[in-house]
Amino acid sequence: MDDPALQVMTMADSGLVDEVTLLLHRVKAVRGVSGLSEGRLRALHGASSGQGTQFLAVAARDPSDGQLVAYAQVDDEGDRSYSNVELVTASTDASAERLADVLLDSVVAEFGAAGGGPLRLWVAQPQTRDDRRASSLGFTIERDLVQLRCTLPLAAVSSARMAGPEATIRPFRVGEDEQAWLIANNRAFAEHPEQGHWDITTIEAREREPWFDADGFRVLELDGKLAGSCWTKIHANSDPPMGEIYAISVDPDHHGQGWGRVLTRAGLDWLAEQGLRTGMLYVDGANTAAMSLYRSMGFSTDHVDRSYVIDVPDARQA
Numbered sequence: 001m002d003d004p005a006l007q008v009m010t011m012a013d014s015g016l017v018d019e020v021t022l023l024l025h026r027v028k029a030v031r032g033v034s035g036l037s038e039g040r041l042r043a044l045h046g047a048s049s050g051q052g053t054q055f056l057a058v059a060a061r062d063p064s065d066g067q068l069v070a071y072a073q074v075d076d077e078g079d080r081s082y083s084n085v086e087l088v089t090a091s092t093d094a095s096a097e098r099l100a101d102v103l104l105d106s107v108v109a110e111f112g113a114a115g116g117g118p119l120r121l122w123v124a125q126p127q128t129r130d131d132r133r134a135s136s137l138g139f140t141i142e143r144d145l146v147q148l149r150c151t152l153p154l155a156a157v158s159s160a161r162m163a164g165p166e167a168t169i170r171p172f173r174v175g176e177d178e179q180a181w182l183i184a185n186n187r188a189f190a191e192h193p194e195q196g197h198w199d200i201t202t203i204e205a206r207e208r209e210p211w212f213d214a215d216g217f218r219v220l221e222l223d224g225k226l227a228g229s230c231w232t233k234i235h236a237n238s239d240p241p242m243g244e245i246y247a248i249s250v251d252p253d254h255h256g257q258g259w260g261r262v263l264t265r266a267g268l269d270w271l272a273e274q275g276l277r278t279g280m281l282y283v284d285g286a287n288t289a290a291m292s293l294y295r296s297m298g299f300s301t302d303h304v305d306r307s308y309v310i311d312v313p314d315a316r317q318a
């Protein structure tokens with residue numbers, strides 16, 4: 001293929017959504033991975049319907065037929081203190097590496113030309129060459145996000161702490177639990193860049209997602225007060241089908257008392273009841289408490305994703 005033609009976009013439409021969807025299907029068929037994270041896809045769909053506050057994309061097309069062969073996207077979905085960038089290439093050969101270099105270079109330059117700022121690059125299952133590419137542009141490694149998996153159902157336990165008379169585990173109540181959940185969750189994730197700053201619009205947007213199921217959003221009440229939760233998400237079309245612990249937290253007032261273990265089990269048991277045989281979750285590699293909890297419950301590492309950060313100078317002032 002001749003050098004691809006690059007196109008910079010600051011808006012999305014349904015045509016772009018279709019093109020990216022097709023590219024991701026091809027990537028999935030070749031590499032078995034989804035190619036773009038849930039956050040980028042949410043931002044792409046949001047931008048195509050006129051929502052969202054930031055959108056910048058660079059498309060690389062085969063000059064012979066105009067087909068999208070690689071794609072990079074920047075948006076501020078999720079963490080408010082950083083813009084996020086991800087890129088995806090269709091092929092896996094050496095030309096894909098060169099294309100990824102060109103694409104990342106281009107999208108970072110465009111981001112700088114638009115004003116720059118803190119930028120976070122996400123790479124799924126990074127290789128040494130990804131570290132090298134990021135580092136050559138000035139990115140530094142921020143953190144590793146580990147995907148853990150376990151076999152469901154969990155083995156029965158006789159000695160684990162289970163909810164006492166004052167404790168209840170029940171489904172999330174839409175329209176009632178939001179504020180109490182936000183308080184407990186934001187307190188638990190106070191140090192976390194993406195999950196510590198949710199507000200009512202964030203949770204209501206998730207409630208509208210097609211996968212949302214209040215029954216699989218297990219809530220812990222202690223003395224009638226929401227004290228933690230285990231929110232699950234079913235990936236029925238993944239291979240294998242997986243039940244994810246999408247978000248789990250215990251209010252810091254109740255840490256270290258066994259409730260995290262109770263909630264993890266409650267979420268996984270619910271997933272097993274839905275017929276799932278594989279449990280899955282993402283955890284920050286540096287989250288010692290959560291890592292140790294999950295490993296003790298039978299989870300092991302499937303793969304690692306990585307984030308890199310850079311402060312991109314405002315090229316308009318150069």
Ligand SMILES: CC(C)(COP(=O)(O)OP(=O)(O)OC[C@H]1O[C@@H](n2cnc3c(N)ncnc32)[C@H](O)[C@@H]1OP(=O)(O)O)[C@@H](O)C(=O)NCCC(=O)NCCS
Pocket residue numbers: 188189248249250251254255256257258259260261262281282283284287288289290292293296
């Ligand atoms: C992770 C979290 C849910 C654990 O909840 P918890 O109620 O404090 O945990 P538990 O008391 O049930 O402890 C269960 C296991 O976790 C591990 N653990 C808990 N706190 C720990 C700590 N401070 N250091 C190391 N291990 C710890 C231990 O393995 C413990 O088992 P043990 O008591 O038999 O040794 C809680 O710390 C939390 O809400 N953290 C913030 C949100 C978060 O990080 N969620 C996970 C994102 S993937």
